Amino acid sequence: MSSLTNQNIFTVSRLNAEVRLLLENEMGIVWLMGEISNFSAPVSGHWYLTLKDSRAQVKCAMFRGNNHRVTFKPQNGNQVLVKARLSLYEPRGDYQLIIESMQPEGDGRLQQQFDELKMKLAGEGLFAQTNKKLLPEHPKCVGVITSKTGAALFDILDVLKRRDPSLPVIIYPTLVQGEDAAIQIAQAIGRANTRNECDVLIVGRGGGSLEDLWCFNNEIVARTIAASQIPIISAVGHEIDVTIADFVADMRAPTPSAAAELVSRDNSHKAQSIGHYQQKLFSAIRYYLAEQKQHNVALLHRLERHHPRHQLQRQNQQLDELQLNLERAMNRYVARHQQKLERQQYKLQLHSPVSKLAERKVSLSRLEQKLLDAMDRKLLKTRHQLALAAEKLDTVSPLATLKRGYSISQTEQGKIITNASEVKTGDTMITRLSTGEVHSTVL
Incomplete structure (x- = not known):
């Protein structure tokens, strides 16, 4: 005991604070999938819930600044994927997750896979502008890798026919949706490179959901595009749709029709050339912005570990807990006094003159009925006697004579x-x- 100093002895508050900093600094951001239970949303606007699987559970909090971006209303039983920061709620010593984003399990899992593959390929340099091949200024033959029955193919052919009817087009039909689509797309790109018939390829399809476009987020397709000796234009979905193929391809077109315009010539081919370089510039800017965003996110995470918002969030959580305790105490107090009031009301009813008056009223009604019955019997008897007297009188009446x-x-x-x-x-x-x-x- 003599070797101990005040610095070696922890208070409970200090211990919990140290553990919280340790969890937040060491674990950082985690992705977690589970089922929602015990969901509550107090008037403060913050959310509190438990995420569980078949064998374990963890408490979570999602504060108002983050949960307003959630596009669905969480309910008990929902399977979700969350991005969260591990922390500790010091007043109770409970470790918990501070959720930053939440998605339904299906969409969330695809988005997570998308982000992981994007970071992996970006780290390998597959998105680097230095690896991009220049599109031919005047293509001699265009290859189209898409579904032979899809609207994208007909849009491409319509644009090419209108702008440059003499430009040869070779179609490499493939599935563009489903489990086998990624393999077929990769095989079509390889086949076009082996045959070497075209000097530019358009790979794409029409718009759809993240799941519909998922084959263009496949690692095999991405690496096949990167390895292609023929320049590739990615034309997947609508302008707002973004896939891994868009980042790897030598050029990204917002739509299949726009891709056809990029490879075809008309009287405004100079404007097309400007558009081509503009697209390259946009791609370079997007890539640069993506790198900067990733760097900023890392800095933001480091900043957030020491941000006073976390202390405010913990205090908000403690305030919500105190409010709930106060509400429960008030409800118990009101319930006790309500029971006491009900007992007093019951006692009052037992001695109430209203009940005695009701009893007397019933008794009076019975006596009244007895009096009426006695009067009826007396009247009947008197009538009988009168009838007898009238009969006797009639016998001596001169009328009878x-x-x-x-x-x-x-x-x-x-x-x-x-x-x-x-x-x-x-x-x-x-x-x-x-x-x-x-x-x-x-x-």
Whole structure:
């Protein structure tokens, strides 16, 4: 213990900082392919995810400055190819990848292979302008290596027919797409060199996706073009399409039609010659710019290792993590108080006068119904008694006597006549029968 000094003793923070610098300086940029899981995109705009395969996983972060260039929306389960810088998130001691670019696995893998082959061949000098052969000023015969049924061939023939109908054309048909296309293209170039019939070759096809044009990014095709004794014009795709064949060829034409114009003569052949040299100048500039870009990228990577942006990115990541922790704590706090409130509401409902009033209301309804039932029974009984009394009354009623054939005589004043002396001659007498009345005059 006596040999230890303060410089030999690490704090956890110092250890993590040293490990981070070691990872960033030693590993540099890596390419990684894997499946996305645990993807999240906080309001800060940064992305956090895990890349995994069948046996391992690694945490990743992609900050807002880089992820806005991604052309698709990452989702859990996506297979992707990423270009990343290895680093360490010091607060947790977790090593992680800081992703700089992301592509779907298929397109990304092709682009990676394209970049690797481009750097390899450029390092060997295959793109150097000093290796380029000059095109003949006045070609005597033109060879075309493309599909015999493709639109590119007909575009080339149409231009040659319009500009220089007397120029001989030899077609070396080949596949320009698929697994066997690269071998056939290389064989066609070799066959044209063996037969030595042409003094310039046009190699190309129409436009398409990176996968469609992939045979022109094949190393065999590139080395065959570089070894050709006949000058070759690469005319692959549209003007925006770039292939390895374009870098190796002696001249690159933006389209098959433009390649036909380069090898044909018309009244503006001087302008064509200027265009030829202009294309060579553009090719030289592009090659120079590509070399400078590669050099600048290397310097940029060295600069980025010490860039304060990395510290800001780590702090942004820590801020996002703290924000998530705060949100989770707030959610737990709200949930606890919500449960407490629900329990208080339940207790209040148990002792609430509303429930007691409801019970009393039900009881009152039952009593009311009983009262109505008792009233109905009393009314029915009273009606029955009344009917019995009416029946008894009917038996002693004078109306009943009338129904048996008797009658009642009255004076006009309504006095009942019980004795004949109570009337005299000329009086009107009213005799009431069971049904109706009889008026008569006493004689």
